[in-house]
Amino acid sequence: MWKFSVRRTLIMIPQLILLSIIIFVLAQLMPGDALSGQIGPDVDPARLDEIREEMGWNDPWYEQYGRWVGGVVKGDFGDSFRFKMPVSELIGQRIMNTVWLSIVTLILTYLIAIPLGIVSGRYNDTWKDQLVTGYTYVGFATPLFIFALVMLWLFGFKLGWFPTSGSVTPGLVSGTFEHFMSKVYHLILPAFSMALITTYSTIQYLRNEIVDTKQKDFIITARAKGASEKRVYNRHILRNSLLPIAAFFGYEITGLIGGSIFIENIFGFPGMGQLLVESITLRDYSVLTATTLLFGVASIVGALISDIILSIVDPRIRIK
Amino acid sequence: MAEKLLEIKNLTTSFRIKDDYYAAVDNLSLTVNKNEVLAIVGESGCGKSALAFSIMGLHTRAKIDGDILYKDKNIAKMSPAEINKVRGKDLGMIFQDPLTSLNPLMEIGDQIGETLILHNKNLSKNKIREKVLDLLNKVGIPRPEYVINQFPHELSGGMRQRVVIAMAIANEPELLIADEPTTALDVTIQSQILELINKLKNEMNSGIILITHDLGVVAEMADRVAVMYAGQIVELADVKTLFENPLHPYTRSLLNSVPNANEEQDKLHVIQGIVPSLQNLPREGCRFSARIPWVDETAHEAHPELKEVTPGHLVRCTCYKHFSFPDDSKEEQHVLS
Numbered sequence: 001m002w003k004f005s006v007r008r009t010l011i012m013i014p015q016l017i018l019l020s021i022i023i024f025v026l027a028q029l030m031p032g033d034a035l036s037g038q039i040g041p042d043v044d045p046a047r048l049d050e051i052r053e054e055m056g057w058n059d060p061w062y063e064q065y066g067r068w069v070g071g072v073v074k075g076d077f078g079d080s081f082r083f084k085m086p087v088s089e090l091i092g093q094r095i096m097n098t099v100w101l102s103i104v105t106l107i108l109t110y111l112i113a114i115p116l117g118i119v120s121g122r123y124n125d126t127w128k129d130q131l132v133t134g135y136t137y138v139g140f141a142t143p144l145f146i147f148a149l150v151m152l153w154l155f156g157f158k159l160g161w162f163p164t165s166g167s168v169t170p171g172l173v174s175g176t177f178e179h180f181m182s183k184v185y186h187l188i189l190p191a192f193s194m195a196l197i198t199t200y201s202t203i204q205y206l207r208n209e210i211v212d213t214k215q216k217d218f219i220i221t222a223r224a225k226g227a228s229e230k231r232v233y234n235r236h237i238l239r240n241s242l243l244p245i246a247a248f249f250g251y252e253i254t255g256l257i258g259g260s261i262f263i264e265n266i267f268g269f270p271g272m273g274q275l276l277v278e279s280i281t282l283r284d285y286s287v288l289t290a291t292t293l294l295f296g297v298a299s300i301v302g303a304l305i306s307d308i309i310l311s312i313v314d315p316r317i318r319i320k
Numbered sequence: 321m322a323e324k325l326l327e328i329k330n331l332t333t334s335f336r337i338k339d340d341y342y343a344a345v346d347n348l349s350l351t352v353n354k355n356e357v358l359a360i361v362g363e364s365g366c367g368k369s370a371l372a373f374s375i376m377g378l379h380t381r382a383k384i385d386g387d388i389l390y391k392d393k394n395i396a397k398m399s400p401a402e403i404n405k406v407r408g409k410d411l412g413m414i415f416q417d418p419l420t421s422l423n424p425l426m427e428i429g430d431q432i433g434e435t436l437i438l439h440n441k442n443l444s445k446n447k448i449r450e451k452v453l454d455l456l457n458k459v460g461i462p463r464p465e466y467v468i469n470q471f472p473h474e475l476s477g478g479m480r481q482r483v484v485i486a487m488a489i490a491n492e493p494e495l496l497i498a499d500e501p502t503t504a505l506d507v508t509i510q511s512q513i514l515e516l517i518n519k520l521k522n523e524m525n526s527g528i529i530l531i532t533h534d535l536g537v538v539a540e541m542a543d544r545v546a547v548m549y550a551g552q553i554v555e556l557a558d559v560k561t562l563f564e565n566p567l568h569p570y571t572r573s574l575l576n577s578v579p580n581a582n583e584e585q586d587k588l589h590v591i592q593g594i595v596p597s598l599q600n601l602p603r604e605g606c607r608f609s610a611r612i613p614w615v616d617e618t619a620h621e622a623h624p625e626l627k628e629v630t631p632g633h634l635v636r637c638t639c640y641k642h643f644s645f646p647d648d649s650k651e652e653q654h655v656l657s
Contacts, residue, residue, distance in 0.1 A: 217420035223433040224376055224406030224415075225487060229400065235434075239425055315471040316424060 009309050012300055019296045020072070024065050027289050052149030068289070078286035082278070087290045091272070095294070097167045098264070100270035101194075102256045104187050108195035109252065113202035114245075120203065121210025121241065122233065132203065139200030144193075145262045151193040152266060162189040167267030190267040194259045198252075207249055209241035216240075239313075246309045255297045322353035325527040326375070331386035331396070333367075333374045341383055342598040344370040346551035349626075352495065357521065357528045358557070359542035361535065365595040367551040368531045369416075372499045375529070376413050378603070389493070396458065409439040412488035414498040414517075414576065418480035418505075422472035427554045428483055428525055431470035432456070432642040455486040460516060473583055478509035482516065489520055497529045502537065506566040507615040515539055526656075539563060540547050544632075547571045550595060550607040553626060569615070569643040570608045576645065589645075606637040614646050 052058055071078060077087035118130050156164035163169075172179040213219065214237060222236045239250035256303065261273035268274075270293055279287035328350045334341035336373045344367045352358050360368050373379050375388055377395060388395040391409065395403060407413070415421040423431055432452045436443060443451075449468070456464035457480040472480055481501065488496060497516060502510040514537060521528055530541055538545055538559065547555040547570060555568040566572045573591045593611045596602070602610065606620035624637035 108648045200354055217415060217417060220378055221415060221421045221484070221487070222423070222434075223378055224407055224413040226406070226438045227434065228402045228404055233439075240423070243425075314425065316473050 002182050004311050007216060007306050008304060008311075012304060013144070013253045015300050016296050016297065019300065020069060020293060021065065023289055023292045024068060025061060025298060027285055027292070028061050028064070030283065031056055033291070053243050071288075072293070077288070077290035080279075080284055081283050082284045082287070083262070090275070090287065091294065094271050097269065098260055098273060101187060101191055101260060101263070101269065101271060102253070104191040105194045105198070105256060105259070106252065108191055109199045109202060112195060112199045113189045113206060116199075117203045117206025118238070119208065120207040122210045123186055129207070132207070136200040136203050136253060139197050142197060144259055145266060145296070147197050147275060148263055149191045151189060161283045162186075167270050183313060186269070190269055192265045193267075194263050198255055198259055201255075202245060202252070206241060209244050210237060213237045243310065243314055246313055248305050250299070250302035250304070250306030253305075254299045322356065324351050325354045325390070326352040327389040328375070329385070329389065330454070331374060331388060333370050333379065334383045336381065337599055341401045342596060342601070344382075344551055345374060348553060350546060350553065350556075352527045352529055354494075354527055355521070355525050356543040357530055357537045357541050359519075359530045359532060360548055361532060361538055361545060362548035363533060363591075363595050365597075366548045368533075368548055369499055370414070370551075371548075372497050372529065372531055374410055374519075375497060377409055378413075382588050387612070401481075402644075404581035405439070408493075409491045409494050410495065412491070412496045414485055414488045414496065414501045416500040416503050418477055418484050421484050424472055427455075427469050427471060428475070432483065432487050432490055435487050438629075439491050450459070451490075452486075454489055456483075458489075458520070459483070459486045460512075461486075477505055478512065481505060481509075481513055484589045484614075485513070485516065485520070488522065492524050493526060494526045495529070497531070499531045500533070501530075502532075502534070510537075517541070535575065539656040547574070550601055552607065552636065553634075554608065555634065556626065561630075561633050562621055565633075566630075567629065567633070567638055568637070569612050569638045572640075572643065573612075573643075604637055608637070609639065610641075612643065615643055619643075 056064060058312050068078070075088055079085065080090050081085050083090055106183060110235055116132045118134070118282070120129045137202070155161050163186050167183065168179065169182045169186075172182055219232060222232050227235070257273070260271060261276060263269065263279055264271045264273035272294065275287060276291040278284070279291060325594070328348060331345055331350075332343050332347045333345040334343040336342075341364045346367075348367075350358075360371065362368050370379075370382075371475065374384055375395065377398065382398050385492070386396060390406070395406065395411075397408070400542040422428075425436075428603070429449065429452050432455055433448045436448050436451055452468055453464045455652075456467060458588050461482050461643050462480060467475070472483070473521055475483065481504075485501075494518075500518065502513050505513060517528065517530075518541060520526075530537070532538060544556070544558050544656075546553045547568065549570045553572045554561070562571065563575070566575055570591075573589075577589045577591060591611055592613075596610070600646075603606065605622060606624050609615070609617070610627075619642035621637050621639075625632045626636045629635050
């Protein structure tokens with residue numbers, strides 16, 4: 001078990017190196033840079049070129065990459081042009097917002113998916129199942145950004161139950177209970193909007209897995225032992241069906257990243273997703289590469305977590 | 321007369337296809353005695369497994385009519401809670417495919433232990449472990465204290481079948497149903513498993529229903545044989561009589577299709593056609609008539625019943641009196657026509 005985890009973690013290193021190269025090169029390939037927006041009648045283009053030269057932007061990509069990686073390893077992502085502050089500090093302000101949003105969304109996703117998946121799988125092809133399956137189709141077909149807008153309009157503006165932007169009410173001292181409650185209050189609507197839509201895949205996975213497992217021979221064996229239906233479901237079917245859900249966990253994280261980019265922009269939620277989009281439009285390279293890298297790392301770590309969870313729950317995966 | 325263990329009376333197990341029910345086991349009556357091996361033989365699709373599942377109450381979507389009497393209790397009429405007390409305790413079942421019959425996520429010890437716990441609520445953990453080790457020993461698994469913590473995928477097919485058997489016999493059931501226990505195993509393992517089942521039968525004094533399509537297995541293991549065709553028993557006799565004096569055309573065709581190593585044979589004898597599907601099964605007259613078309617129609621009864629020919633030897637339909645194998649040239653002609 002430990003050997004497997006260590007080995008699996010070591011595989012991450014080349015993945016990370018490759019990821020960092022791809023991100024850096026792609027960012028370089030984007031047309032324009034942070035100074036292209038500065039062109040104006042009172043700006044001397046020659047001066048801009050000079051600055052570019054000074055900043056080392058005309059060096060070959062691998063030299064720039066070397067400099068960048070050297071900094072990243074020490075936790076220095078450079079400075080943001082837009083915010084005029086170190087990127088690490090900027091991300092530090094935002095990252096916890098996104099982490100909390102993701103955690104709450106994940107919890108809500110599983111809270112919705114597991115009971116619905118179980119009902120749908122256990123009573124497959126009954127009206128209960130059709131109701132749940134119908135919901136998953138709607139979830140599958142609805143674009144997240146449209147659904148989020150509708151939620152925002154309905155619960156934020158029309159009914160006014162939830163705040164429409166921000167992550168906390170301004171003026172509260174951090175660390176107090178009011179501050180915490182305000183954070184939670186601001187999180188609920190974006191997290192719910194995301195969870196309601198992204199949960200469909202988990203529900204369908206669980207449902208299909210249960211329908212599949214129900215027909216396996218070892219379920220008949222369990223019945224032949226004299227196990228009650230309840231025991232057959234809890235001990236034999238459910239445990240075997242939750243395997244792919246565990247495996248899916250890492251992808252769930254990847255999906256959350258994509259989702260949070262939409263959600264944070266729609267709900268004006270100051271997190272990493274919003275920062276990423278801003279940095280793209282402003283060609284704020286150092287922020288862009290840093291946020292993309294962090295999202296990439298989150299995906300890779302998600303996959304790692306999946307594999308480790310799977311190795312805990314599925315004895316067949318453990319490598320000797 | 322041997323003591324009756326299980327008595328099946330007019331059992332009909334039907335499955336719903338579209339809007340109609342079709343019987344896979346059709347009005348079948350049978351008794352199993354204490355300490356005997358009753359073999360049920362037939363082609364795939366003749367209803368052998370459907371019968372076994374009916375006895376264990378394992379059908380989830382079938383309609384079951386008739387009675388299955390076990391010790392004055394009618395299994396066919398039991399509620400799910402009642403039947404759970406019987407299966408695993410009084411009735412044990414050995415399944416066909418040991419590779420899929422074990423839960424891949426449970427340790428061997430837990431899987432065997434589950435059968436024990438379910439029927440002996442107040443056994444301590446140590447006691448269960450002791451019993452499981454004992455069972456693993458009994459079914460001939462080497463190093464049981466090591467295997468007890470292994471997972472199914474770490475064992476070979478033969479070992480897994482031993483585990484399945486250990487689960488089936490954990491509570492020393494009086495009736496053991498073995499549904500093609502050796503079909504998924506290779507030949508050397510087959511005989512080991514059969515020997516094991518035989519040994520356990522003698523130790524526990526239980527009756528066995530052995531379902532198989534392997535006549536070699538029947539000859540080796542069985543005391544009595546029921547030959548099944550299309551959901552009905554067509555011939556029932558003790559094993560010696562059946563092999564020496566088979567009467568029903570189907571039994572004779574089955575025996576005839578076993579290749580004989582001692583004789584030079586140019587071709588394998590086969591029974592023409594296949595067992596008709598549930599929907600296409602002729603429900604009247606002799607069900608085997610379609611596969612022996614050279615036998616004159618008048619030879620068959622309109623409503624064939626199982627009739628005792630000599631004591632303990634029962635045959636369905638009178639067509640056996642007129643049946644003979646077509647000689648080879650004729651058979652070929654028939655195939656062509």
